Amino acid sequence: MGIGVVCRDGASAVLWGLPIVRTQNWDPNMAEAVAILDGLQEAERRGYRNVEIESDCLLVVEALKSKKVGRSITSLVLEDNLSLSNSFHSVFWLHTNRINNCVAHDLAHPVSRVVGRLVWAEVLPPSANAPVLFDISLL
Template structure:
C-alpha cells in the first residue's frame, strides 16, 4: 500500500508540473487506475522464492534461435519532461546487428513509456529489414498485453494496438519478458538518450559505453 501512495504522489506532482509548463497531463480521475497498473507490475517482480526459481532463466540475456534475431527494448525517465528509449538487435551469436538511442517527450503515464519503447523497437526492426524476431523487454505488463488475443483496453491500449499492427508486417514475431538484469544493453542505450539532441542509430555497432554489457551477455551465453 505504501508503494501505491508513493506512486500516486509522484503522479500528482508530475501532473502539476506538466500543467504548469503546458505539457500533456494525466486526468486526475485516471491517476488511481494508472497507479494500480504500476503496482501490479511492481508486485510481479517482487514474487517469493518459488516464483523466482520458475523464471530464473530470464535473469540473463538469452540468444534467439539461429534463424532469428532478438530485439531488446528499454525506457527510462530522464527529467520532468523527457525520457529515453533504447533498442538493440542481436543475432544468435550475440553480435549487434543495429542499435538505437532516442530522447522523447515524457508521456503522462509510466506504462505509456514502456509501450512506446516497444512500438519503436518494432518500427526499428522494420526499418533495418529484419523479419524473424523475438521482442524482449523488462515490463511484464506490456509483454503480457502484446501476447494477449483480446484488444488492449488500457489507457495505453492504442500504443499496444499500433505495435501489434506493425509486428503483423513481420514474417515471424514473438514476445519475451526478462528481468532488468537481462535487459542491461537496452537500458543503457535508453539512459544515453539524455545527451542526445536527435535519435542516434548504429549499424553493426553500438555506443562504447554499452559495449561492456554486450560482451558480458556474450560471455554468459550457453555453449
C-alpha cells in the same frame, strides 16, 4: 526520457542499437510499449521478417501475447505494436529479467541528451561496451 532498443542476431551478437530521447514523461508501461514500437519500426525499415521482442516489462509482454491490450493510453500504443507486427512473417513476444536488458538500459541513458533518434550500427557507443560484455557473460 530515454528509450533504448537493441537488435541481436540468433547468436546474441549486437547488430545495432537505437537510443531515443523524448520530451514526454511516460509511466514505465507506456515507455516500454513505445520502445517496442520504435524497435519494430526500425526492424521493418531494415527488412527483417522474423523477430523476437524481449522486454523486462511483464505487463506489456503479457498484453501483446494475449492481444488483450485493455483500455488506457498505453493500449493505443500496444494496438500499434500488434498492427505493425502483422507486417512480419513471425513475431515472438518474450519476457526477460531486467538483468538481461543491460544494453537497452544503457542506451536509454545516452551521454548526449539531444531529442530524437540515432541508430548505432556495427559500432555501439563506448558506454555500451561493458553492458554488451556483461550480457554475453550471462549466455
